[in-house]
Amino acid sequence: MNASAPLIRRAAVEGLGTAALVAVVVGSGIQATELTLDAGTQLLANSLATVFGLGVLIALLGPVSGAHFNPAVTLAAWFAGRRTGDGPSPRDVAAYVPAQVVGAITGAVLADAMFGKPLAVFSTHVRFSGHLWLGEVVATAGLVWLVFGLARAGRAHLAPLLVASYIGAAYWCTSSTSFANPAVTIGRAFTDTFAGIAPGSVLPFLAAQLVGAAAGLGLVALCFGRPASVADDDAVLPVGGQLPAAPARSADESALA
16 A cells, blocks of 8 residues: 555545456456356356456556455455554545445446446345355455465565455355455445346345454464564565565555455
8 A cells, every 4th residue: 555645546546446346347247148158158257357357456556555445355454454553544444445335336337338238227146145155254264364464474566466366266166256345245236247146145245254354364363473563674564555674565565455
């Protein structure tokens, strides 16, 4: 996260990035269903487009806002950094989360508009089952574990590749196809297409994602211990702050989320 950028710019970037991400998810889903009737091929096309799109967006926008595009990541970053001051402030969270949600809804409507679908129509795709909620817990926990683990391990510069790769893998290995993002979940309720989720299925998904985010932070603590004090020269920040002893790496760290 580039602390020198005004908050309004960083929030706008979070909204635009989330909108672009949802447009990729929803648009590729529509395209896939129009090109083939095979469900496996549809999911393959949708997951590949998401992997490529997410990687590009993280690399492009990470240096400005941290490229969270995800309230679960933003809230986890605030919680993890609340004692040390490394993470986003409550003011940042209050700006980021609404921007992400509005961006997600906008992205879904934009995708429908590009393919001539009815606009802002709620999805009828019911995803209401315990095994799907468990899938969301696992998917979100793994995402948070990866995002913050990369920072602790000094590998934040690999975030565009590894976070996108993880989401691609989680598409296939989780029962829910890895929404792992409250804003994206809400946005996908506004499209009655392949990637949609019925409004009645949204709240359990959101609850599962928050539980998963907490579990992910627990995994980070288990694997890497408590975050270093900001006074330590070798501290690695979990959301892209600058390193006191290694300013040359701050651009890498900023692309973390």
